[in-house]
Every structure is written in structure tokens, then in C-alpha cells.
Amino acid sequence: GAVVSQHPSRxxxxxxxxxxxxxxxxxxxxxxMFWYRQFPKQSLMLMATSNEGSKATYEQGxxxxxxxxxxxxxxxxxxxxTSAHPEDSSxxxxxxxxxxxxxxxxHFGNGTRLTVT
Amino acid sequence: xxxxxxxxxxxCAEGRAANLPCNHSTxxxxxxxxxxxxxxxxxxxxxxxxxxxxxxxxxASLIITEDRKSSTLILPHATLRDTAVYxxxxxxxxxxxxxxxxxxVKS
Numbered sequence: 001g002a003v004v005s006q007h008p009s010r011x012x013x014x015x016x017x018x019x020x021x022x023x024x025x026x027x028x029x030x031x032x033m034f035w036y037r038q039f040p041k042q043s044l045m046l047m048a049t050s051n052e053g054s055k056a057t058y059e060q061g062x063x064x065x066x067x068x069x070x071x072x073x074x075x076x077x078x079x080x081x082t083s084a085h086p087e088d089s090s091x092x093x094x095x096x097x098x099x100x101x102x103x104x105x106x107h108f109g110n111g112t113r114l115t116v117t
Numbered sequence: 118x119x120x121x122x123x124x125x126x127x128x129c130a131e132g133r134a135a136n137l138p139c140n141h142s143t144x145x146x147x148x149x150x151x152x153x154x155x156x157x158x159x160x161x162x163x164x165x166x167x168x169x170x171x172x173x174x175x176x177a178s179l180i181i182t183e184d185r186k187s188s189t190l191i192l193p194h195a196t197l198r199d200t201a202v203y204x205x206x207x208x209x210x211x212x213x214x215x216x217x218x219x220x221x222v223k224s
Contacts, residue, residue: 100204
């Protein structure tokens, strides 16, 4: 089945630094990837839609200059949390849709737990 | 995307069928019903999806009412490993998650 890989699975960084999270579709091509954030005991919140070769579309209230998204190829999207602060500590999850389209389901990565100290 | 309503939590005995309801009365004609589940500290796992016909796969069955305003996910023989948060999502493209149903399977 379709596999989405995220790296790293856990990261701890100091306040003020930037952190990059990678999301790869391993056995399929994805023109669209989605980035979510999840705080403890809450549901997933959609942050942005990442489109290959074009600018990402951000959901309302998500700062595009803080959460930089790059989708340079059909198998890789990256999320960079810039100038991270403790309130950015969260579980970040990506998902990808197969390029063949239709209504094939999204496949999710196993998430990246970010802790900002 | 249409909004969904699910019970906050449910309990199910191990080995019995788990029936998880979902209301989506404002669903549009081109929106699919998707079910995902999330086990603690993992990414969501796809279970099943459908448009208007009932669907079955190796994990579960999805029953969609004729008017498409509600659906039920059926896990035929629940095991302890099925304990998770189950999300019912109605969508044409991007997936927007609600609060889901916490299913606890008990021995």
C-alpha cells in the first residue's frame, strides 16, 4: 500500500532556531500534500495544502512566513518552522494524495513531535 | 466541506462488532465519506471510504444511508488493538478532522 514517510520522528530544538520536517511519498507520486498540527488531546488541524511546483495554500490563521512549505518534487514536501518558540511545540503530520487522482484516500505519515525548549 | 457529528466515546466488548455512527446531514452530492482512525502518537490510518454505496474491505464495512445524511462504520470483530480515535470526514478534496469518537475495546 501507499506509504508516506516523515523525518525526523522527534526533534528538540532551542527557542529561536528553525526546524525542517520532511514528508516523502515512498511508492507513489503526489501532486498535493497536506500539513497538519495536533496539540495534546485535540484533533488534527489542517495548516496548509502543498502543491508541487507552486506556492502552498495556508489555512486561515496560519502564518505563512513562520511555517515555510516547499514542495519541490512529486515525492517530497518540507515544512520549516522558523524562529520556533515553545508554543510551536506540537505533533506535525503530513499526508499525501496519489497523483492518479480520483477519490483515492490520503495517506498519512507517522508524524513529527517537535519540542521547543 | 460538510460538518460531521460523532459520539464522543463508545465502549465495545472484545470480539463483538463495533458500530460507530456519524451524522453528515449537510453532505453535498460530490462529497465522499471517509473514515480514519488514530492510535495514540501515530498518524491517522485510512480505514474505508464511500460515496453512496455500502463498502467493505479487510478492515471494516461502511454503511451509508440512502439519503447520505448519515453513515455507520462497522468493525466486525473488535480487538483490543482497535482502541483508537475514529474520525468520520466528509470531503471532496482536503480532509478536515472533527473531534472523532474514542472507541475503547474492553476484554
